[in-house]
Amino acid sequence: MIKETTIFGIRAIIEAIKSEENIDKVFLQKGLHGELFQELETLIRSKRLNASYVPVEKLNRLTQGNHQGAVAQIAPIAFYNIETLVENALESEKTPLFLLLDQLSDVRNFGAIIRTAECTGVTGIIIQKKGGAPINGDTIKTSAGAIFKIPICKVDHIKDAVFHMQASGIKVVAATEKAKHLIYDIELNEPCAIIMGSEGRGINPSVLKAVDEKAKLPILGDIESLNVSVACGAFLYEAVRQRS
Structure with missing residues (x-):
C-alpha cells in the first residue's frame, strides 16, 4: 500500500520545494502574513505549484501538527513528460x-x-x-x-x-x-x-x-x-x- 505523504510547516515546505519533491498541492492559511510566509508564496509562484488559500480549520483537519499556516501534499506518483x-x-x-x-x-x-x-x-x-x-x-x-x-x-x-x-x-x-x-x-x-x-x-x-x-x-x-x-x-x- 502506498501512503499519501503530507508535510506541514512553512520552512519544511520551502525546503521540500527546493529539494524538488513532487509537490501536488499546497494549502495556505487565508490572511496570514510574515516574511517567511511571503518567501513560501514567492517560491510557489515561481514553481507554478497548485495552491489554495483556506481557513485555518481546513488546515487543522489536514494535520494534527503545528502547521504554521501551511500544509503540502506530496503526490504518490511521478508525473510524466x-x-x-x-x-x-x-x-x-x-x-x-x-x-x-x-x-x-x-x-x-x-x-x-x-x-x-x-x-x-x-x-x-x-x-x-x-x-x-x-x-x-x-x-x-x-x-x-x-x-x-x-x-x-x-x-x-x-x-x-x-x-x-x-x-x-x-x-x-x-x-x-x-x-x-x-x-x-x-x-x-x-x-x-x-x-x-x-x-x-x-x-x-x-x-x-x-x-x-x-x-x-x-x-x-x-x-x-x-x-x-x-x-x-x-x-x-x-x-x-x-x-x-
Whole structure:
C-alpha cells in the first residue's frame, strides 16, 4: 500500500520545494502574513505549484501538527513528460488515445475517470498544474489502483497540451453540450485526445476555441447533464467501439 505523504510547516515546505519533491498541492492559511510566509508564496509562484488559500480549520483537519499556516501534499506518483509520452505513443503500433482533464475539482470523479481510462486503454492523462483536484488517498482508492498503471502528465495550461497534440498530428475532441454533433458522429479511430471539463464550469471557453472537434452525448431525460466521470466513460467506450 502506498501512503499519501503530507508535510506541514512553512520552512519544511520551502525546503521540500527546493529539494524538488513532487509537490501536488499546497494549502495556505487565508490572511496570514510574515516574511517567511511571503518567501513560501514567492517560491510557489515561481514553481507554478497548485495552491489554495483556506481557513485555518481546513488546515487543522489536514494535520494534527503545528502547521504554521501551511500544509503540502506530496503526490504518490511521478508525473510524466508530455513531449516524451506523445513521442513514444506515436512510435508505437497502437493508435494513441489521450485524455485531457480541464481542472476537475472532485477527487472521486478524478479517481473514477482514471480507473475508466485504464480499462479503456488510454495512452495517458494530461492535467493542469493549477486549479484541479489533488492526487490524494481518495483519488487512489476511487481509481482502484489504476493511478499506478497509467501515465499522468502535468502542464501549465490545458491549452499547452491541446497545441502540442495538434502539432503532433493528434486530433483534439472536446466533450461539451454546446456541440452540434453527437460523439457517435465523430471519427475516433485515429490518433486523438478527448477533453473533459470541470464539474461546474465545463471546458474553459479559450480551450474550446482551440479544439478540432466538439461532441456531445444524447440526453433524453429532464436532467440536462451527466456526471463528468459517467460522461467520460461513455466517450471513451465509443472510442473503444470504433477501434474494435
